[in-house]
Amino acid sequence: MRLQLDILNIQDVRFGDRTAIVNGVLDINRSELEAFLKEDRRLSGVGIELALPGEKCRVIQVTDVIEPRAKKEGGVDFPGALGKPGRVGEGNTCVLRGTAVVLSEYRTPGDSPMFPSMPTQGYVIDMSGPLGEMGIYGQTHNIVLVPRPAEGVGPDEYRVALKLAGLKTAAYLGRAGKDLKPDEVEIYDLPPLTEITKGMETLPKVAYIFQFLSNQFVSTPGYPILYGSAADRIAPTILHPNEIFDGAIVTPYRSMGIDVFGLQNHSIVKELYRRHGKDLCFVGVVITVAFDTGNENERAATMAANLAKSVLGADGVILTKCGGGIPEVGMALTAERCEELGVRTSLALTHYPTVLVGGDSTVLFNVPKVDAVVSLGTPWIPITLPPVEKVIGTALEMPEGGSPSGEMSTILNYTRGVLSQIGDTKLKAFQY
Template identity: 35%
Template sequence: MRLEIGNFSVEDIVFGEETTYDDGILTINKEEALEVVKEDEHITEADLVIARPGEEKRIVPVKEAIEPRYRVDGEAVFPGVTGKLESVGDGRTLALKGCSVLAVGQHWGSFGDGLIDMSGEGAKYTYFSQLVNVCLVADTDEEFERHEQQKKNHAIRWAAHRLAEYLGSAVKDLEPEEVETFDLEPVTKRSQEINDLPSVVYVMQPQSQMEDLGYNDLVYGWDANHMLPTLMHPNEILDGAMISGSFMPCSSKWSTYDFQNCPTIKRLYDEHGKSINFLGVIMSNLNVALEQKERAAMFVQQIAKSLGADAAILAEEGYGNPDADFIECFVALEEAGVKTVGMTNECTGRDGQSQPLVTLDEKADAIVSCGNVSALIKLPPMERVIGELEALARDGLSGGWADDEKLGPSVKEDGSIVMENNSMFCGDRVLGWSPKTMKEF
């Protein structure tokens, strides 16, 4: 499979009479864009707000992030979600780089939502402070979700995907400034020179624990709770096959933008044929019951062995109960002779003194920590809030609270906040571009 991603660099975004792209400027016809958003009758209010790097803006509650794209063949950017089901990962897709569409709650947040600061101390905690963001700020009539902690916000999230597809169409008739090519030969058709290199497989564990469907990550529009571990071509993941879910505490979340731009996949591509033989991606799952976890690990082990993997990178979306899946899979790979490196965050408590993962094993002896979800973050007020700041404390966001006997409320009267890293939108960046480093005290 050969995927070409034609890139257009977005330096700024403005509103105007037509939705166009010219010389680094994306112009949006807001009225037309909102018509795309309001195709879902459940959306009762909606607006678009631009948030640029360095601006005194705080965005919360953020539910999802998507890179605007357009498929040259005219088919859906997100098959099974924004259009009919068909395979992706082959052909050419156009991408607006340096920007994203953010789905933001106008009045209500939920457990899996997070916060982005576009400047100051908070900006360093999330990748999205570096992008020019089109914030879709919306509300819905989904009353059944109002007081349910694990809110889906289906209408807002899927409207953001439609919006990203609409914005991507601005470049449909243009030639890209640069083209990234991702071309991976079938495993059985590779040269002897490549086959002599260490063979590496990437094992991804997207969130799929919720048995009540609609909260989990999606695979071609299919709830990942239904799936067993399967081999996927890395191009599929880069080209819209994976959609982020709403369940995960936010710093642990993999947004759709993260799937579209997965740094670990891109780095494995860079090393393919040089230092490694990149075999592809085993897309696994996360489960609740022990037997389910063992079954998934068994499947991952079998696929890795069948491919002849010498080594694996194992990435977990989440923490707590999913740690058991992570370690079970880690051990199964090691027992099969597949040397494994894990990537995950930790939950070590606000003081950093607790056990980092719920379960551990001596065989899991090479783990990259991407941060402590419980670490406290204190941030000053911002000039403008996009969304509703009160949601951080009121609506059960995983890192905020209404009151704390020592720290008081998350949201202070002057607009400053204290929260756990848990609420930083995609803050731990387990898929490979975390800037965090370890410190010893």
């Protein structure tokens, strides 16, 4: 399967009379885009704003971030979510690099937060200050959507409409560049398993076990997760890595540390591609979910390990998780089953500080054979954000004190784009 990303480097975004890209500048017809999104009768209106690098601007109530992309030559954008479940992961896809669609959830004072412990203003993106420098999305030209639910639309219906509005906008903007010559081209080409090791027989065969969904939270009915359908109880299965890049998977409403933007630019998959044929042979991806019962986690761990060993023929696997406690335990159990089959493992994860776990450990497992663990950071690092001049999103009264535009004390866990469960971060760890 061969996927070509035709990349247009966007230097600026502004509102204009038509949606088009000229000399690296993306013009957006705001009224046209709003009318397009309001075709979904679950929405009464859609606020569309820009948050640009260096602005003293804060985006609040963030639920997801998506890179604008569109298939060329009749391909399907976000299959199953925006249309029929068509084939993705091959052909040409137009990418507007340097831009992002940011979803900001409309909230009223009586609404429940995404997570019980979440601050009033939800997930935050700053375009300047320390968070603007640390976070990936402080460097992108962001098109922020604040869709408002229509009267009588319940929370679950609204959350589905919110996500679809983001996917539609990403494809709408991506189509503006379909006929333009790309500034850069990236090619991802991985042949069928019967051909993949040719000429690489001496290299270690490495697979990736990607835990992309967790059952620690109740799923949102109708949410388009895998090719447009629910995926909370699926058995481990093999997915071509290009499908991850190209819209086959969409993050759930309660996603911890993974955005659609991160899936489209999956750092670990990109690194495996980069090293393929050099010091390893990348044999494929097994996708799995974290279950909320012991028997189901055992089943998933056994099946994922068997697929990696007996179908992909892996000598080693990389594993990541998609949430907190239950996903971490499920990932460790899968790694243990791999080690029992002679498949060496390396885990990459965000983890708890010792003050929350107790003792000297920062992880929730103790498996002697699982001894190669890469830290992706801890989300419980405190950070103080300076005041800003503009706030985008629903600003609610803050019982904890302060205002959305004022100085804000929070932790990295409640920011977007700083830490990632799949390695997409600018931060590094230093020993001193």
